[in-house]
Amino acid sequence: MKRVKNCAVSTNRINTALVGEGRQLTDLLAGLATRSSLLRLNIVAVVDLDPGPDSPNLDLIRGAGIQNISTGIDDILTRDDLDLVILGSENHDVAAALRTGLFPHIPVLGPEANNIIQSAIRLVEDNRALRSDSRRLKETRLRLNIFVETAPLSIYIKDTELRYRKINNHAQKVLGVRETDVVGKRDSAVFSSGGARWLQKVEQETLNSRRTLHATGVLPIRGQMMHVKVTLFPVIENGRVEGLYGLIEDTTELHESERMRHQVDDQLNETQKYLREVLENSRDIIFLTDPTGNILTFNRGAEGSLGYSRDEVVGAPAHQLCANPENFDILFAETMREGHSTSYEAEFRSKDQRAVICNISLTLIDGPDGKPLEVVCLCRDLTTRLRLKNDLIRSERLAAVGQLASGVAHEINNPLAVIDTIAGLVEETLEDEGEALKADTRTMLTKAMDRLHHQVKRVTAITHSLLGFVRTQHAGMANVDIEELLEECLGVLGTEIRRSRVEIVRLYTPNLPEFTSDPMLLQQVFVNLIKNSIDAMQEVPGRTGILEIMTSVDARRLLVTIQDNGVGIPKEDQEKIFNLFHTTKPAGQGTGMGLSIVHDILYRLGGTVRVVSEPGQWSRFVVEVPLNPPEIPLPDPSISL
Amino acid sequence: MTEESSKPIRLLLADDEEDLVTFLAHRLRKRGLEVTMALSGSEAVSAATEMKFDVAVVDLKMPDMDGIMVIENLKSLQPFIEVLMLTGHGSHDSAWEAGRLNAFRYILKPYDFEELFDLINTAALHRQRRMQKEFEEKLNELMTGTTSPRDLIEESEKLRSEYEQD
Numbered sequence: 001m002k003r004v005k006n007c008a009v010s011t012n013r014i015n016t017a018l019v020g021e022g023r024q025l026t027d028l029l030a031g032l033a034t035r036s037s038l039l040r041l042n043i044v045a046v047v048d049l050d051p052g053p054d055s056p057n058l059d060l061i062r063g064a065g066i067q068n069i070s071t072g073i074d075d076i077l078t079r080d081d082l083d084l085v086i087l088g089s090e091n092h093d094v095a096a097a098l099r100t101g102l103f104p105h106i107p108v109l110g111p112e113a114n115n116i117i118q119s120a121i122r123l124v125e126d127n128r129a130l131r132s133d134s135r136r137l138k139e140t141r142l143r144l145n146i147f148v149e150t151a152p153l154s155i156y157i158k159d160t161e162l163r164y165r166k167i168n169n170h171a172q173k174v175l176g177v178r179e180t181d182v183v184g185k186r187d188s189a190v191f192s193s194g195g196a197r198w199l200q201k202v203e204q205e206t207l208n209s210r211r212t213l214h215a216t217g218v219l220p221i222r223g224q225m226m227h228v229k230v231t232l233f234p235v236i237e238n239g240r241v242e243g244l245y246g247l248i249e250d251t252t253e254l255h256e257s258e259r260m261r262h263q264v265d266d267q268l269n270e271t272q273k274y275l276r277e278v279l280e281n282s283r284d285i286i287f288l289t290d291p292t293g294n295i296l297t298f299n300r301g302a303e304g305s306l307g308y309s310r311d312e313v314v315g316a317p318a319h320q321l322c323a324n325p326e327n328f329d330i331l332f333a334e335t336m337r338e339g340h341s342t343s344y345e346a347e348f349r350s351k352d353q354r355a356v357i358c359n360i361s362l363t364l365i366d367g368p369d370g371k372p373l374e375v376v377c378l379c380r381d382l383t384t385r386l387r388l389k390n391d392l393i394r395s396e397r398l399a400a401v402g403q404l405a406s407g408v409a410h411e412i413n414n415p416l417a418v419i420d421t422i423a424g425l426v427e428e429t430l431e432d433e434g435e436a437l438k439a440d441t442r443t444m445l446t447k448a449m450d451r452l453h454h455q456v457k458r459v460t461a462i463t464h465s466l467l468g469f470v471r472t473q474h475a476g477m478a479n480v481d482i483e484e485l486l487e488e489c490l491g492v493l494g495t496e497i498r499r500s501r502v503e504i505v506r507l508y509t510p511n512l513p514e515f516t517s518d519p520m521l522l523q524q525v526f527v528n529l530i531k532n533s534i535d536a537m538q539e540v541p542g543r544t545g546i547l548e549i550m551t552s553v554d555a556r557r558l559l560v561t562i563q564d565n566g567v568g569i570p571k572e573d574q575e576k577i578f579n580l581f582h583t584t585k586p587a588g589q590g591t592g593m594g595l596s597i598v599h600d601i602l603y604r605l606g607g608t609v610r611v612v613s614e615p616g617q618w619s620r621f622v623v624e625v626p627l628n629p630p631e632i633p634l635p636d637p638s639i640s641l
Numbered sequence: 642m643t644e645e646s647s648k649p650i651r652l653l654l655a656d657d658e659e660d661l662v663t664f665l666a667h668r669l670r671k672r673g674l675e676v677t678m679a680l681s682g683s684e685a686v687s688a689a690t691e692m693k694f695d696v697a698v699v700d701l702k703m704p705d706m707d708g709i710m711v712i713e714n715l716k717s718l719q720p721f722i723e724v725l726m727l728t729g730h731g732s733h734d735s736a737w738e739a740g741r742l743n744a745f746r747y748i749l750k751p752y753d754f755e756e757l758f759d760l761i762n763t764a765a766l767h768r769q770r771r772m773q774k775e776f777e778e779k780l781n782e783l784m785t786g787t788t789s790p791r792d793l794i795e796e797s798e799k800l801r802s803e804y805e806q807d
Contacts, residue, residue, distance in 0.1 A: 410702065413729030417751035418660040424754045425668050460751055 013042035017068075017076045019098070020047070020088025023054035024111070028088040029061070031118055039121060041084075044068060045076050049094060077101035086113055154248035160241060162186055162203055171248065176222050193220050199230060206232040206244050216251070227255035285348075285358060285379035289318045291372040293332050305358075305381045307351035318377060323347040323355065335362040335375055345382070357382045409463045416459055423452045477629060479514045480522060482551055482558060489526040493534070500534050502545035509552050515627045521601045522625070525609075528594040529562050529621050536566025536619060556627060557607075563620040569613040577611060605629065649675045650765045651693065655685035655711065656700040656727065672758060682706025686714045694722055695765045696745075698757075701728035712744055721772050723764035727752070776804050 018028050025048050032041060045068035048055050061069055068075065073094060076082065085108045087095055098108050148155050154171035158164055164182040172179055177190060187195025202215040212233050219226045231247040279286050285302040289295050295318050298310040306321060319325035319332070327346060335341040341362040348356040358379035367373035427449040434442045490497065490504060497504065530547065537545030543565065550561040569577060578599040602609050606626045613619040652674050656662050659680055666676040677692070679685035682703045689697075697715055701708035712724050723745040745764045748757060783796050 410729030413750040414658050414661065417729075418658060418664065420751045421661060421664045421668065421754065425664055428668065428671065456751060 013040050014083040015044045015081050016041045016084045016086060017045040017047065017079075017082055018043060018086050018088065019049065019073060019076070019094065021050035021091070022048065022052045024088035026054060026056045028086065028114060029056050029064075031114060032086075039117065039124070044081065045070070045079070047071065047073055047076060049073070049089060049091070073097060073101070082106050084109065086117075087111065088114070154250075156246045156248075157235070157243060158203065158246065159243040160207055162200065162207075164190070165243060174221070174226075174248070174250065175219075196220070202230065203232055203244060203246065206234050207241055210234045210236060210241060219248075225252075226250060227252045283381075285377075285381060287313075287318065287377050289332075289375045289377065291336065291375065293318050293329075293375070296374060301381075302379075305350070305356055306348055307354075312351075321348050323349050331360070331362055332375065335364050336372060339364045346379070348379070355383070357386055412459070412463050416456055416463070420453065420456045423449055423456065427453075477516055478519050480517045480519050481514055482512055482560065483508050485519055485522055486526060486549060486551070486560070489523055489530060492523075492527055493530055496531065496534055500538055500545060502534055502537055502547050505546060505548045507548060507550035509550075512551055512553050512558065513627065515558055515625070516629050517605055517625055521605060525598045525601050525623065526560070526562070528598045529609075529623070532594055533562055533564035533566060533619070533621075536568070537564050539567040540565075553627070557624045558627060560623045560625075561620060562623070563618060565618050568615040568617050568619050569611065570615050574611055574613055578609070649673055650761065651695045652676045652761060653679060653685060653688055653694040653697040653699075653715075653722075655679040655682065655697065655703070657681060657703045658700070668754065669758070669761075674761070682708070682711040685711055686718070689715050689718045689722075693719055695768055696723045696725065696761050698725045698727055698748075698761070701726050721768050721775075723768045725757075725760060725764060772804060776800065 016032075018025060018032070020028055025046065029046070032043065043064070043066050046056065046061055046066055047070050049071065051071055058069065070076075076085070077098070080103065082102070083106065085098060085102065085106060087098070087108055087110050090111060095108060095110070102108070148166070148168050151168065152170055153168075154174045155168045156164060156171050157166040163184055163186055165184075167175075167177065167179050167182055182190045187200060196217060196219050198215070198217045199219070202213055206213045212231065214229070214231050216227070216229045219228050227250070229249040229251045231249075233245040233247075235242045235244055280299050281301075282299060283301045283304070284299075285305050286299045287295055287302050288297045295313050295316055298308070298313050303309055308321075313321070317325075319328040322328040324347065327344075331341045331344055331346075341360075343359055343361045346358055346360045348358055350356050358381055360377065360379040363376045363378070364372055365374050365376060427446070430437075430442060430446055430449065434446075437445070486508075530549075533547055534545065537543070537547070546565050548561070548563040550563070552559045552561075578595050599609055602623065602625070606629055608624045610622045610624075611619060612622070650673075652669060654662055654666055654669070654676055655678075656665075657680055662678045662680060666678050669676050677688050677694070679688050682705050685697070685699060686706075688694075699708055699711050699715070703711070708726065708728070712726070715722050715724060726744045726747045727750060728747070729750045745767065746760055748760065779800055780797060783793060783800065
């Protein structure tokens, strides 16, 4: 038997030997070895009385620092450093042997001791864990208190009676109180105003509902209204509500800026609304398109000028409104590139195919993201202005011509009268005394005199037309029955109508109201127009001339339409035909003054004349005369002598 | 020809355009008229103080005297004279003025010679009838208003000599 000396035995540890059989020893080891230090057990030896497959793993035992491993109890009987032997086996022989062999005071614990030791270890472990938790809790509480005291937040604690238990530095400053003055008191005892009732209500609700609640409101602090946001946490300990934490955030600035923002928003909305109304009700054509050129909005001015309703055009490409879509596209591309377009005169086509001349300018609007949002198309309808301008120019021109005519006509007419008189004299002399001449000389001279007369007549026609301007003064206003007046005109032109075999189609609207105008001037208008139409129909040989005369009336105007199936007017001439001396008739047949006079007379009567024509097919003149004459007499371009 | 064959029409032709007066007078004389020429308003008026005319053709615009004033003077000198106003101007106002002064017609230059000739004859005839009518009326007045036969003979002789000068 070999005695094992253990030199490195620590005096404050219990040197323990474990004795058992196979499996039992393994269990024992597993239970003790890992936690042996807790019980100050120092396992110094292991005896396996029945080694087998279930025996403890030798490497494991060595790994746990146990040096003495044997299979017989003899090895431990000789040791003098053992404090305790734990017996894993029920084998009484072994127990008896140990009791007799060992030093008599060494306690030997049976297998039951294992359970006791396990329980003890658990108790110790639990105790230690509890001690550790408690320490951590204390630390947390301390840190929390520091946080509460130093945080830039207003924090207070109240009990279930809503008495202050604590109020942090920040809250003391904000609320203007000292902790010593408030602890143990309710708001009613602290604030002269009794505190905010809404806050007390929410605090009570927090206690009752045991839930975290949020509220916003106003606190009267030192005479100022402080907007606050309050968060209330219930304090629950052991299932009982012990009080509450209150967290107050000063939101006055936030609230103020919010209020300002609302105010600005309101103003912005107001401005936007105003602008929208201005745009909407503008008499100019204003519409918006998206960056691809499709119409987004269409204002009332656009509806009025172009005749389309909003629903008809929204979503459609804007260039479709233009007479030359490619021009609009160029302008649009320029806008997308430069941000705006140069102002440009463009022609739109109204729904009824009228040309609407506009000054158009486009502006690109970027969205908040900096990307193109929409394009504003602003178009001023120039049609009316251009027409008025043209009317004025024509009238001014006529005024000048009137003056010229009166001055020049006399000068021309006098020598003309002399020429014609002399021509007549020569003619008479040829007749009376021509026998002395050679026959062919006489014939030639007779023919020459005839042509001379003819040419004089031609000049006379011009000078007398010129004098027509002078004659077109107001002869006097009277009640006019348009049907009667038109019949008079047809009567005046009876010979020419019969000679040209023109068929007259009368489309008179019955019972038209009488109106006040100048019948002499109106007669001149219609005689000129009908004569013009007859001439136009004469220029188409082989076609039976049909002249339609139509009358109608609306609220303010009387309309007379004179339509012929004559030669028509080339598109490029339709604007010019009212210009003075513009004529398409063969030389000597037209003076280019008739339609000028028509235009001039109607201008002065407050009316208008328009022409529509299909070249080679027909022409239609529309005369509009106001039912009530203009109150302010328009300038009279002719002069009185 | 509507004029009485025995007595040629006495015409006063006044225009500042000498060529016109010369050649028009020549043509009218060829047609049997007795034409006196005047190249200004004052010439016309002075001619009217020297002899009686049936018809005057007067240019409305002459440098020395307004045509309308010429008509006034002629009418005051010879109440029965018929005046044809001749002008290169066309103006309703002047035409209306011509009507007011009892001018027979208003003719725009350049005129149609035949038309002018017809108008002169018509005017002369018109004058004749007007004078005839007035003479008969005056005579009638005399007959009913005068009691003594000697007075009647005296007055009718006076009236006859007055009208027969024309």
